[in-house]
Amino acid sequence: MERKILRFRRSTIFFIFVSMSFIIITVLYIQSRISISRHHILEKDLVEIVENLSLTDMVLSTDARYTRHPTQADLFSAFQDYPGSIEHFPTGSVIPPPDFSYTGMVMRIE
Amino acid sequence: MAFEKHRNILDYTLQTLLRRKFKNAGIILVFTFVIFIVGSIVFLSYSLKREARLLFKNSPDIIVQKMRAGRHELIPVTLGNDIMGIAGVSNAGPRYWGYYYDSGAKANYTILGISTFGLENNRMLTGRLPSAHERGVAAIGRGIADVRIIKKDIGSTLYLQDADGKWMDFNIVGIFESDSEILTDDLIVMSEDDFKYLVKMPSGTATDLAVNVYNETEIPTIAGKIKERFPDSRPILRDEIIRTYDAVFSWRSGLIVTLFIGALTAFIILAWDKATGLSAEEKQEIGILKAVGWETSDILEMKFWEGVVVSLTSFLCGIIIAYVHIFFMGAFLFAPALKGWSVIYPDFRLTPFIDFYQIAILLSVTVIPYIASTIIPSWKAAITDPDIVMRG
Incomplete structure (x- = not known):
């Protein structure tokens, strides 16, 4: 008899799980708002560094010129040996070379 | 029910x-x-x-690079004066920066020569930046301090080899805090004079030019004018910088x-x-x-x-x-x-x-x-x- 009282229905367990998940999501959301407000306090100093040192890029990786400064890379930096060579830096699969289509240069390799 | x-x-x-x-x-x-x-x-x-x-909302409005045979080349500083002549341009100053490969640590650093003194009371910087013509001092990112095992932080010495192979020593006067590492982790900031000496940069040249304009809406027009007047230049707009990170x-x-x-x-x-x-x-x-x-x-x-x-x-x-x-x-x-x-x-x-x-x-x-x-x-x-x- 006692066992029967303690046993939850399966739907109740499911509802508890969903409610718990939403509570966790709410807690994470509150945490994100707190982090963002803290970031806004530091932001002034970070923006001042960017302005003062005229920085243009984030330090995401430092192995190749075009992954350290993706915005400043030249036409050949991704393919230093010859155009169309196989990319040899692992980060090249994550940080693509910049888009040079606006320069209007066309290159055909046959 | x-x-x-x-x-x-x-x-x-x-x-x-x-x-x-x-x-x-x-x-x-x-x-x-x-x-x-x-x-x-x-x-x-x-x-x-x-x-x-x-x-990057306050990074330079336009970066002007000089291109030769499709490659980035050093730009004459005098080009800045010509660009200043374009209506709407408020400032066109040289930037001195490059890379330094440390064969001991097998790491690439970004070296930056600055001509302005700033960043006072900045919580991201312990110590200070080198002033415009100060020799033999540098501010470094946290990543460099870790790689070079600089434990004492400020007051330590950083040794770098110049373009002739001679060693230059830099007294560390500033360290960027880890909260700013997404911007500064691999930076070595030194004075413009030290930078030029370290890399043996030809006089009258810079890595590129940072151009600012009075009216933000005119940035594309001014970039167009720069490209038209100096066909061997490559203007990089601030919007492009942000778009690049969108693409990553x-x-x-x-x-x-x-x-x-x-x-x-x-x-x-x-x-x-x-x-x-x-x-x-x-x-x-x-x-x-x-x-x-x-x-x-x-x-x-x-x-x-x-x-x-x-x-x-x-x-x-x-x-x-x-x-x-x-x-x-x-x-x-x-x-x-x-x-x-x-x-x-x-x-x-x-x-x-x-x-x-x-x-x-x-x-x-x-x-x-x-x-x-x-x-x-x-x-x-x-x-x-x-x-x-x-x-x-």
């Missing part, structure tokens, strides 16, 4: 799912993994984009291709398998339920709950794990792909900017199709005569 009926159907659905617990656990696992990967990419890309947008983790390139294709294929196969038909056992179950008096609507409701339980469980778990992965554990799955062969790299302590629009899209492209792919084949079986369904 009506609520109790729905609850009973949900109870029955959960009982059915538990009967095939290994198969359903497998589906939930794959589904959670797909949501986790896509959720992580959404969180990472959005927070990086927001970070870039916030941090965009849906059509980068990580999505590297990591996600396999998981996506697995998920498509799974959804296809579900959508194309029910197993004989499932058909028989529907037939029996019909025979014992279940309505077609009850069977559809049961299948709806089945879809909801599987997809909602996966979605909630996937999205929570994705958040923890990116914002608490420093994106440890993606970080090796980004680090590559880098010796200096920052810890990815990103600010958790969240784009609810993208999360809603993720919800609608995963949960809703899954529920639909569960209901539709069952509906076909549920409207058929129970006898035919049970016979298969």
Whole structure:
């Protein structure tokens, strides 16, 4: 008899799980708002560094010129040996070379 | 009463799912993994984009590089005066920067020569920056201090080899704090004079020019005029800088291709398998339920709950794990792909900017199709005569 009282229905367990998940999501959301407000306090100093040192890029990786400064890379930096060579830096699969289509240069390799 | 009926159907659905617990656990696992990967990419890309947008809002309006034979070359400083002649330009100053390969640590540093003194009372900098013509002093990023095992921080000496192979020593007068490492981790900031001496830069040249304009709306027009007047130049607009970071983790390139294709294929196969038909056992179950008096609507409701339980469980778990992965554990799955062969790299302590629009899209492209792919084949079986369904 006692066992029967303690046993939850399966739907109740499911509802508890969903409610718990939403509570966790709410807690994470509150945490994100707190982090963002803290970031806004530091932001002034970070923006001042960017302005003062005229920085243009984030330090995401430092192995190749075009992954350290993706915005400043030249036409050949991704393919230093010859155009169309196989990319040899692992980060090249994550940080693509910049888009040079606006320069209007066309290159055909046959 | 009506609520109790729905609850009973949900109870029955959960009982059915538990009967095939290994198969359903497998589906939930794959589904959670797909949501986790896509959720992580959404969180990472959005927070990086927001970070870039916030941090680089005050970076130079236009960077002008000189190109020769498609390659970036040193630019004459006098070009700045010519650019100042273009109406609307407020400032055109030289930037001195480059790379330094440290063969001892096997690391690439970014060296920066500055001509202005600044950053007073900045919480991101302990100590100070070198002043315009001060010799033999430098401010360094936290990553360099760690690689060179500079424990004492300020007051230590950093040795760099100049272009002639002679050693130059720099007294460290400033260290950038780790909160700014996404900008400063590999930086060595020195005076303009020291930079020119270190790299033996020809006089009257700079790495590139930083141009600022009075009116932001005129930036593209002025960039066009610079390109027209100096055809061998390459103006890089601030908008392009931000767009580049949009591209790094965009849906059509980068990580999505590297990591996600396999998981996506697995998920498509799974959804296809579900959508194309029910197993004989499932058909028989529907037939029996019909025979014992279940309505077609009850069977559809049961299948709806089945879809909801599987997809909602996966979605909630996937999205929570994705958040923890990116914002608490420093994106440890993606970080090796980004680090590559880098010796200096920052810890990815990103600010958790969240784009609810993208999360809603993720919800609608995963949960809703899954529920639909569960209901539709069952509906076909549920409207058929129970006898035919049970016979298969």
